[in-house]
Amino acid sequence: MRSSTNGDGSDVLVIGGGIIGLVTAWRAAQRGLRTTVADPEPGGGAARVAAGMLAAVTELHYGEQLLLGLNVASAARYPEFAAELSAASGQDIGFRACGTLAVALDSDDRAHLRELHALQQRSGLESEWLSGRECRRLEPMLAPGVRGGLRVDGDHQVDPRRLASALLTACERAGVVLRRGWAERLSVRGGRAVGAVLADGTELVADQVVLAAGSLSGRLAGVPEEAVPPVRPVKGQVLRLTVPPAYAPFLSRTVRAVVRGSHLYLVPRENGELVVGATSEELGWDTTVTAGGVYELLRDAHELVPGITELPLTETRAGLRPASPDNAPLLGPTALPGLLLATGHHRNGVLLTPVTGDAMADVLTSGELPEVARPFAPGRFASAAPVPQEQPA
Known part of the structure; x- marks a missing residue:
């Protein structure tokens, strides 16, 4: 295992502590991976504003039938997921059928x-x-x-704020290390992602890096152009x-x-x-x-x-x-070895939380996405140019 400037490195570094980053970290830790999350305010992000509708059926839109399969699969997992998360965190996440x-x-x-x-x-x-x-x-x-x-x-529905809080507690109880700082730059050595540098200059080293920074995912410095997620x-x-x-x-x-x-x-x-x-x-x-x-x-x-x-x-x-350009998430390995994505969920982030956590845990441990998630691999945008974005105020 590599060593960082702050001690031993991690198996997985998750950049972004919203619900998608936290569920990825929780599931990874459950698989025995030493996991770190870098985020100045873990448990925040778009979930603080989301309504929490688990609407696989009423969210169906023309041209999004492929996404429907992922939405339905995740909705079917919610009752068991909610019960497991509530038991792991000791918190009610407001799941209502x-x-x-x-x-x-x-x-x-x-x-x-x-x-x-x-x-x-x-x-x-x-x-x-x-x-x-x-x-x-x-x-x-x-x-x-x-x-x-x-x-x-x-x-059905869930309370996204309770969901985020429960995931944060579950991560802590599972041994996930929380680094409350923003990752400013991806570290790349030998053509592979090996960690990230925080705003205070601390370097975090990991075998695999998951970029789960929501709408900011396309703005991490140091990511090669071919691996930049087209997220707006x-x-x-x-x-x-x-x-x-x-x-x-x-x-x-x-x-x-x-x-x-x-x-x-x-x-x-x-x-x-x-x-x-x-x-x-x-x-x-x-x-x-x-x-x-x-x-x-x-x-x-x-x-x-x-x-x-x-x-x-x-x-x-x-x-x-x-x-993302097709309103569906980007899940799994990128063109840069060691860098994976879990972002671009648009209006379905809360709904897709269970299936995203499972899919990312699978790919982090086996190197392969489960079949339900394969249509959403980042490679489908390999020929697309990165989405131009202004610097956030």
């Missing part, structure tokens, strides 16, 4: 939802078409104008409201809709929190919460659930989703 209702507010939305239902059926997915009256029977707070909807009992930031603004006891139950399940062409979701937590999101903005590294973003979310949510304007608004946040 509550189902999802996707509704239409006008005739155009209804036609679109009907087409989506047909696509779901052709893809072998389970969903049930409901009339507007049946939708309101399930969720009485819905607006009278709801024209119809899809009931998907297999799409996509801004999302999210609101959190509180449902007072007098208003409970407000919603019993996740409710989704397309309002004025924009996707909207409302995710009710058991603790009375209601998450409303999310905008999708191609604005580089900007994480400003804007009056326009908040207004649009509240306006559209009010059109869907009029009573929402009576609830206290407790938080407004903006975060950056890591998006």
Whole structure:
């Protein structure tokens, strides 16, 4: 084993301590690999803003049928994963098998939802078409104008903040070393990744390096051009409201809709929190919460659930989703020996947490990706130029 300037090296160095980096580190440590995570604030990242929908069915989009297989595989693992993580950390991650209702507010939305239902059926997915009256029977707070909807009992939710906290604790208990500093440069020797240099000059040495830095994954210095992940930031603004006891139950399940062409979701937590999101903005590294973003979310949510304007608004946040050119993750070895990727999950990072952890543990120990993850190897973008990005403010 190589030695670093700070003592013995690691088998695996994970750069990035969001949920994807942490689940990779936890699973690697469980396989007996000495693992280090480098991140100034482990447990942070895009998960702090995510709503936590486990929506393999209602997240299906045209042209993304290949990603569907990975989403479904990960969703199927969630009940067991949640139980294992809760036992390992002693924390409840807020997993709820509550189902999802996707509704239409006008005739155009209804036609679109009907087409989506047909696509779901052709893809072998389970969903049930409901009339507007049946939708309101399930969720009485819905607006009278709801024209119809899809009931998907297999799409659930988890609390991403609890998930991140539990993964952090599980990592610590599994012996993962946490280095609370940012990796500024990848160390490459003899044509192989051998670690990274932190902002304070400390060099961390490892046999394998996993780049799991979310939207920042493409900005690590020292990565050869052919191995730079084509990942860009996509801004999302999210609101959190509180449902007072007098208003409970407000919603019993996740409710989704397309309002004025924009996707909207409302995710009710058991603790009375209601998450409303999310905008999708191609604005580089900007994480400003804007009056326009908040207004649009509240306006559209009010059109869907009029009573929402009576609830206290407790938080407004903006975060950056890591998006790849095909909106699917990059998993596994790169063109640079010793460097692997676990990034580019875009809007599915929370959903794909279990399958990503398993896939990365497999490839770190055996050198081979499991079959379910092979279509998402970074090599599919081998001929693509890196995505140009401005320096984050």
